[in-house]
Amino acid sequence: MPPESDAGIVVVGCGHAALSLVRELRRRDARRALTIVTADSGDVYSKPALSTAHADQRPVQALVSQNAAAMAEALDVRLLVHTRALSIDVPSRLLHTDRGMLRYEALVLATGASPRPLQVSGDGGADAIAVNSLDDYRRLRARLGLDARVAVIGAGLVGCELALDLRTGGHAVALFDSASRPLHRLLPDFASQRIAGALARAGVALHLGQAPDRVVRGPGGYRVGAGAIEEEVDVVISAIGLHVEAGLPGSADIATAAGIVTDDCLRTSAPHVFALGDCVQIDGRLQPFLLPIMHGARALAATLCGTPTAVHYPPMPVTIKTPACPTLMCAPAPADAGRWVVEADDSDGLRGVFLADASDDVLGFVLQGGRIRERAAMLTRLTQRSPVVA
Numbered sequence: 001m002p003p004e005s006d007a008g009i010v011v012v013g014c015g016h017a018a019l020s021l022v023r024e025l026r027r028r029d030a031r032r033a034l035t036i037v038t039a040d041s042g043d044v045y046s047k048p049a050l051s052t053a054h055a056d057q058r059p060v061q062a063l064v065s066q067n068a069a070a071m072a073e074a075l076d077v078r079l080l081v082h083t084r085a086l087s088i089d090v091p092s093r094l095l096h097t098d099r100g101m102l103r104y105e106a107l108v109l110a111t112g113a114s115p116r117p118l119q120v121s122g123d124g125g126a127d128a129i130a131v132n133s134l135d136d137y138r139r140l141r142a143r144l145g146l147d148a149r150v151a152v153i154g155a156g157l158v159g160c161e162l163a164l165d166l167r168t169g170g171h172a173v174a175l176f177d178s179a180s181r182p183l184h185r186l187l188p189d190f191a192s193q194r195i196a197g198a199l200a201r202a203g204v205a206l207h208l209g210q211a212p213d214r215v216v217r218g219p220g221g222y223r224v225g226a227g228a229i230e231e232e233v234d235v236v237i238s239a240i241g242l243h244v245e246a247g248l249p250g251s252a253d254i255a256t257a258a259g260i261v262t263d264d265c266l267r268t269s270a271p272h273v274f275a276l277g278d279c280v281q282i283d284g285r286l287q288p289f290l291l292p293i294m295h296g297a298r299a300l301a302a303t304l305c306g307t308p309t310a311v312h313y314p315p316m317p318v319t320i321k322t323p324a325c326p327t328l329m330c331a332p333a334p335a336d337a338g339r340w341v342v343e344a345d346d347s348d349g350l351r352g353v354f355l356a357d358a359s360d361d362v363l364g365f366v367l368q369g370g371r372i373r374e375r376a377a378m379l380t381r382l383t384q385r386s387p388v389v390a
């Protein structure tokens with residue numbers, strides 16, 4: 001098929017990153033030709049709600065806030081759904097998809113990140129559901145019979161939130177992780193312990209400190225094992241983290257490491273190709289959260305409209321949606337040298353701060369329980385050192 005005439009700015013993906021960018025672009029330029037190419041249905045939904053919807057008894061369809069056609073009309077974009085981008089021809093500015101070619105003026109990769117494959121022995125590992133899209137979640141809910149017993153493999157943010165949500169929704173839940181505490185990459189030990197306590201009190205069976213090594217199909221479901229421990233369950237969820245698919249950036253030799261590598265203006269190593277969202281590495285790692293996308297979308301829209309604008313990331317707290325132990329974490333940068341200090345730990349909750357070794361400046365903080373109301377005050381303590389850039 002010959003390439004279509006110029007499709008303007010072409011955005012690959014239709015998640016939070018793509019839609020945030022398109023909204024920002026429309027605010028700046030009502031007439032610019034914009035095209036979204038997406039492998040999914042293009043329906044608009046909030047991904048964070050996927051780990052809280054079951055306890056609220058929200059039907060899956062209620063998570064769709066706007067259907068694809070209505071979104072395309074409201075934003076005046078050309079929307080190509082169920083269309084997968086396959087490769088990029090950088091010199092000719094052509095995007096090859098499984099439904100033909102598009103010529104772009106600028107191309108934005110907003111393709112997100114994919115669940116890491118579960119490496120376990122046994123014949124059941126391939127049946128594990130990783131919840132990273134509305135379609136994944138639809139499959140999960142379809143498999144959850146009333147009394148379904150669930151194993152969640154991976155006690156990171158998504159695993160802990162799903163485990164508690166499903167337990168609150170009435171299911172027996174076992175949570176496995178090779179680390180000895182939940183959320184070990186995100187939280188300091190003392191804050192992890194509070195979450196572990198809340199999960200255990202809610203009735204989640206915690207199997208921590210030993211890698212789950214097998215998922216075996218049985219007559220009524222699956223046997224999930226970690227060393228000597230074994231649980232019989234009906235549904236297995238894999239929540240072991242994300243990685244960025246190499247195929248599309250690789251087709252154009254675009255530099256990748258933990259994710260797609262960009263400069264401060266979110267330009268990739270290929271001319272006229274940009275990247276935004278979970279697929280991008282920030283500070284050498286993936287930071288798959290909404291706030292980096294919000295800041296990135298604003299700066300990238302300005303760049304694409306002719307004013308090259310570097311994105312500045314202010315402190316970006318992450319809320320862990322575990323109602324049994326509400327938690328807000330604002331992590332220090334990986335290179336920051338310092339130590340965690342617990343400032344308060346009582347019936348009202350916990351406040352911990354990460355203090356710089358040299359100066360005692362506050363470089364990060366964690367709040368739990370009722371103390372999450374101290375968010376604004378803590379951000380002020382942080383910003384005395386590093387001003388928030390809007």
Ligand SMILES: Cc1cc2nc3c(=O)[nH]c(=O)nc-3n(C[C@H](O)[C@H](O)[C@H](O)COP(=O)(O)OP(=O)(O)OC[C@H]3O[C@@H](n4cnc5c(N)ncnc54)[C@H](O)[C@@H]3O)c2cc1C
Pocket residue numbers: 012013014015016017018037038039040047048049050051083084085086110111112113131132133158248276277278279287288289290291293318319321
């Ligand atoms: C259960 C859960 C709970 C979460 N809770 C929170 C929270 O409380 N707070 C928070 O900040 N963050 C949370 N997150 C993370 C947050 O939702 C993500 O950071 C954000 O939604 C990522 O948006 P994105 O657009 O970069 O990626 P995605 O939403 O993954 O979108 C990627 C898009 O690209 C499309 N695509 C991929 N490859 C191709 C291709 N080759 N061709 C065409 N289309 C393609 C996909 O179909 C999709 O439309 C949560 C995530 C999950 C899974």
